Amino acid sequence: xxxxxxxxxxxxxxxxxxxGTSNADTSRxxxxxxxxxxxxxxxxxxxxxxxxxxxxxSARLRIAKDIARAHSLTLVTDWPMPALGVDCFVMExxxxxxxxxxxxxxxxxxxxxxxxxxxxxxxLANTEHxxxxxxxxxxxxxxxxxxxxxxxxxRMAIIDSGIDDHHPDLTGQVILKENFIDGNPYVPESHGxxxxxxxxxxxxxxxxxxxxxxxAHLMALRACWEVTEHDTRCNSFTLGKALNFAILNKAxxxxxxxxGPPDRLLQRxxxxxxxQGITVVGAADPHIADGGFPASYPGVLAxxxxxxxxxxxxxxxxxxxxxxxTAPDGKWNFVNGTSFACAHVSGIVAxxxxxxxxxxxxxIRQQLKFNLTPTVDGQPAGTIDACATISKSAGSCICxxxxxxxxxxxx
Amino acid sequence: MQxxxxxxxxxxxxxxxxxxxxxxxxxxxxxxTIVSDYRxxxxxxxxxxPEAQVDIGYDSSNGWYSGILASGARLNYADTExxxxxxxxxxxxxxxxxxxxxxxDVRFVDNSDYNYVEEFVGxxxxxxxxxxxxxxxxxxxxxxxxxxxxxxxxxxxxxxQLLAHIGSLHYLVISDESSSMATSRYDGRIGVNAKFSDxxxxxxxxxxxxxxxxxxxxxxxxPRATVLSVSYSF
Numbered sequence: 091x092x093x094x095x096x097x098x099x100x101x102x103x104x105x106x107x108x109x110g111t112s113n114a115d116t117s118r119x120x121x122x123x124x125x126x127x128x129x130x131x132x133x134x135x136x137x138x139x140x141x142x143x144x145x146x147x148s149a150r151l152r153i154a155k156d157i158a159r160a161h162s163l164t165l166v167t168d169w170p171m172p173a174l175g176v177d178c179f180v181m182e183x184x185x186x187x188x189x190x191x192x193x194x195x196x197x198x199x200x201x202x203x204x205x206x207x208x209x210x211x212x213x214l215a216n217t218e219h220x221x222x223x224x225x226x227x228x229x230x231x232x233x234x235x236x237x238x239x240x241x242x243x244x245r246m247a248i249i250d251s252g253i254d255d256h257h258p259d260l261t262g263q264v265i266l267k268e269n270f271i272d273g274n275p276y277v278p279e280s281h282g283x284x285x286x287x288x289x290x291x292x293x294x295x296x297x298x299x300x301x302x303x304x305x306a307h308l309m310a311l312r313a314c315w316e317v318t319e320h321d322t323r324c325n326s327f328t329l330g331k332a333l334n335f336a337i338l339n340k341a342x343x344x345x346x347x348x349x350g351p352p353d354r355l356l357q358r359x360x361x362x363x364x365x366q367g368i369t370v371v372g373a374a375d376p377h378i379a380d381g382g383f384p385a386s387y388p389g390v391l392a393x394x395x396x397x398x399x400x401x402x403x404x405x406x407x408x409x410x411x412x413x414x415x416t417a418p419d420g421k422w423n424f425v426n427g428t429s430f431a432c433a434h435v436s437g438i439v440a441x442x443x444x445x446x447x448x449x450x451x452x453x454i455r456q457q458l459k460f461n462l463t464p465t466v467d468g469q470p471a472g473t474i475d476a477c478a479t480i481s482k483s484a485g486s487c488i489c490x491x492x493x494x495x496x497x498x499x500x501x
Numbered sequence: 502m503q504x505x506x507x508x509x510x511x512x513x514x515x516x517x518x519x520x521x522x523x524x525x526x527x528x529x530x531x532x533x534t535i536v537s538d539y540r541x542x543x544x545x546x547x548x549x550x551p552e553a554q555v556d557i558g559y560d561s562s563n564g565w566y567s568g569i570l571a572s573g574a575r576l577n578y579a580d581t582e583x584x585x586x587x588x589x590x591x592x593x594x595x596x597x598x599x600x601x602x603x604x605x606d607v608r609f610v611d612n613s614d615y616n617y618v619e620e621f622v623g624x625x626x627x628x629x630x631x632x633x634x635x636x637x638x639x640x641x642x643x644x645x646x647x648x649x650x651x652x653x654x655x656x657x658x659x660x661x662q663l664l665a666h667i668g669s670l671h672y673l674v675i676s677d678e679s680s681s682m683a684t685s686r687y688d689g690r691i692g693v694n695a696k697f698s699d700x701x702x703x704x705x706x707x708x709x710x711x712x713x714x715x716x717x718x719x720x721x722x723x724p725r726a727t728v729l730s731v732s733y734s735f
Contacts, residue, residue: 108578124526125526125528125560125562125590127528127560127564127566128564128591128592128600128601128625129591129599129625129627129630130599130602130603130623131589131601131605131621131623131632132532132556132558132568132570132587132589133570133585133587133605134532134534134554134556134570134572135557144734145530145531145532145556145558146528146530146558146733146735147562147734148530148532148735149528149529149531149735150528152735153528163694168562172627173597174676175593189596200526201526202526203526203562237559268517297719322515338595338597338627368596423644485679501670
């Protein structure tokens with residue numbers, strides 16, 4: 091079905107691991123996909139374990155070594171992706187020139203399902219202190235909409251940098267943590283912690299914030315890593331592993347507050363997620379006409395900051411400026427960027443999934459309502475009207491009913 | 502004996518043709534195993550003795566698979582070889598749910614009286630698989646059987662898994678020869694598997710229900726056993 095190769099498009103100078111998955115110089119790396127047959131019967135004495143000690147894995151490793159040798163590549167690491175039926179091998183070329191040659195040769199190698207460059211992704215965020223406090227809750231009327239839904243038990247996969255699950259607002263909210271960056275231990279990081287707070291900070295009296303889906307079950311899938319305080323990176327391989335995990339572990343919503351180039355491996359995984367009814371929310375890059383990938387991918391809910399103009403038709407607008415949220419080491423911070431608008435929409439999607447558990451991603455999209463004109467509390471026209479959205483699913487008025495919210499969808 | 506070998510050669514030749522016909526993205530894999538006691542569905546096919554096994558499998562890119570297992574065995578206090586040719590089709594319902602349908606042809610080189618064929622269907626996920634097998638003449642007993650099994654794998658650590666198996670053999674029609682036997686019997690297996698690169702080490706405790714429904718014309722003296730196996734995948 092496929093293989094995965096990734097070639098980085100950046101030239102960062104940091105180096106985290108020796109396996110190349112988070113190494114600075116991923117520009118010479120590629121992903122090679124080998125077909126992974128479904129598990130099946132094999133006779134023998136270990137009959138109950140044949141699905142465990144799958145000899146096919148050893149065979150594919152042998153084939154990958156042969157391929158690497160034949161194309162003068164170095165085998166770096168691998169990761170099975172049963173969600174796609176492929177084993178993904180990371181290989182590295184000696185130079186950028188040889189990478190191009192290798193890609194060409196691999197495209198004609200019948201043993202290879204597909205090969206692709208390793209792409210690099212980055213969040214769309216700025217965590218500097220820029221503006222004064224403006225509680226985002228006033229736009230979303232959390233107190234009111236939480237009377238109808240809180241995202242209870244919705245499995246929300248946050249594919250991002252590390253989340254501080256010991257933060258006072260996040261304690262007990264994260265049901266699992268997984269690290270997909272080899273050789274780089276899981277650590278709490280700014281971007282992931284900020285996104286997690288907006289989506290799922292617990293509702294507690296006293297200090298702190300409240301997430302849009304405060305009763306959601308957060309899956310902290312660390313596929314990105316902080317290079318510096320303001321530079322966070324991910325790549326095709328780490329994101330692919332995290333998406334594969336989210337699909338296999340029955341996530342209901344996936345938040346992707348990041349952007350980069352189109353990528354075959356990630357596209358295939360998004361197809362698998364969407365076909366299983368998982369709603370995927372992606373941050374749209376305001377500097378790219380179509381919003382960049384994965385926001386531009388069909389079926390993904392693309393989200394832009396409500397101050398971003400112009401945006402591609404169909405892009406959802408949500409608050410993305412002056413957002414108070416959680417920060418590592420038990421702190422709070424104000425953040426800005428499309429990443430956090432994306433987190434807002436993931437939060438409200440979790441509420442909709444709770445209220446409409448059988449809805450497809452497309453039906454969830456149709457539940458969203460928008461403000462046709464600027465609101466009295468300062469939201470621009472075209473932004474998501476959370477009250478109207480939740481009221482529609484609830485079948486009754488949730489917020490200030492006399493001010494009947496607009497219900498026209500902006501296209 | 503010669504007939505069994507010829508049949509196996511024909512099956513192997515057919516497999517080879519299948520391999521050559523569709524090499525693109527096809528994979529050949531194998532497993533070599535030393536087992537302290539060859540327990541098959543709870544019954545020892547080696548009379549408690551160690552045996553060596555080699556399994557070669559072929560997987561096409563479109564879901565078809567086939568293979569052959571060669572194993573030492575011991576029946577009626579005489580050493581023999583068991584050859585199992587198998588083939589089937591495996592697919593995915595969803596990314597986490599797989600299904601398969603297939604058949605196996607089991608032959609004993611020096612004891613053709615025990616040869617039999619079986620067809621099976623199965624479902625599997627990451628941690629479970631279930632399979633139902635039907636034989637029109639199990640161990641050539643002229644007795645139709647259905648064997649239902651459920652297998653589970655639970656990861657304990659990165660390289661260590663807990664394994665569990667429960668199976669039930671049902672006799673659909675009891676032949677005159679075995680008319681005094683029970684109509685079904687259960688077997689179970691629990692163990693751990695440690696994986697080190699291409700090597701697997703399994704330690705398992707195997708048990709079979711004490712009934713008179715032993716495999717037709719096969720004597721089983723030890724209903725419980727601890728089995729150690731070491732295998733190398735390639």
